[in-house]
Amino acid sequence: MAFFRSRGRREDIQRADDLLAQARALYTAGRYAEAEAEARSVAAAQGRNPDDLAVPMALSIAALAASAQGHHAEALATYDAQLPVVSEVWGDEHRLTLKLRLGRAEVLNQLGRHTESEEECVAVCRAAARADMPYVVKDALIGQIRALDMLGAHPAVEAVARNVLAAHDGQDRFTVRVRFALAHSLNAQGRYEEALAENKRADVLDRAFPREDRAPETGMAELNEATAFFGLGRNAQARPLAASAHRDCLAFYGPDHPRTLQARSLLDRIDGA
Template sequence: MRLFRPRGRDDAEQNTRSPLAQATALYKAGRHAEAEAEARAVAAARSRPRDDVFAPLALGMAALATGAQGRNAEACAGYDALLPVFGRIYGAEHPLTLKLRSDRAQTLSALSRHAECEAECAAVARAATRGTAPEMPLIAAAARNGQVYALTAQGRHTEGEALAREALAAHRIPDRLTLVLRLGLARSLNGQARHDEALAEAERADELRRGLPETSAALRPAPSNWPWPPPSWGWAAVPRPTPGPRPPMMPVGPPSVRTTAAPSRPGRCSTASTALDRAHRAGGRDAQL
């Protein structure tokens, strides 16, 4: 899921000058193959010195773009290789490291490794809750969204419902994260055969979708996530761990969300399906937090 809003003019200017600006623009435009190629070129060009912060960020973007093309096993392998690098440069509980873990967890879900996704999202949410950085509440909420999806994918609908309601109570901003959390809630209710309640949540999600700015449904530079990615799922500058240019947050795909199976009440199935399909398109494809 994409996370984090731009912080202001200075950060926007820094991001414009970023070596990843072109890859970011391509990703935002949905040109994922080109974004991947550009990000890998940046990573190759900045592979020396060893602690250049843009090289791992570029590889993270490349993994994100790889997953956006459906090459989820390859994306997961990329995240696996990057996790120790991010831990060494940023620290285990830095927002960037947690966002990378969320991205990987969502890829696990795309690979139907739902139990692993659930465990990793839960761990990321706990770590983010302990953190004090301004991005942490959104990272935690995005991770819980991934956990809700993983729970319902395993048929644990009651647990998914409880977690979705908890996350919605903590995140009261009418944004795309709220949209996909409502979809997760609808899915968990539908899995319990509580079809009227599921339909009501689907309609609330569709109403929210119609009230969102058009651009909020599109990929933006983030923060991710998870991802991350408030009305804007944009980029955010983060404290640099070493001297040099201040790195931006990596772009993060939209939250994990699949269209909920429509409630099976006669005469209402079409309405629910339409509401969920529309909300699903606003929330985005299954992807990283």
């Protein structure tokens, strides 16, 4: 049974946001070790009050930052410790519970447990739809697409992406991410001309946003385009794009991020052709 909160919901959220502003800024800037340390410091400073929204929010940021550093087992342990507490206090279908489940699903994906990740994203998507949480639904769909991609289920990625775009073809970041994922899946199926066209749609939409909003898609447009050009035998056009994607991903994500590794692998394949 959930505890009653002593403060109003908006006040809880505003207080937590204020406490975590620095940790979020560090995470957005790609300073993951500092973000993790700051978030864990905030969580520790709040004590053990099970009704304090700042604690699970802080530990969620800490887990995200740990995973971004490649510390996926540590991140999973953080999620596994927090989820039973949050579920008990806030309920199984509270937005925070569902967001934590999605964070855990992403870590499972990074640990190679792709089927579990995909299944969890589908379950969260259904729960969020029941609770009328469209933003959580969108995050769950992106998580499902990532898991299917890691499973190599590229036709399934295409099917999910096209279903999403049929229902929601907007001018937002969600649409950008889905279109980039669709282009990636088309490349993986050897449909390079279609991939180029879809990637261009995503890139044009992406460039309409401020640079800071575009950071999570760093290198995506160049990597998709380079992959398509390489598949079409246009290596001279593919190489500078792959090099640019690798350079940008290396600077923003570091050497062990999947997108950095994809760009490095593509460069090696182009140079070896």
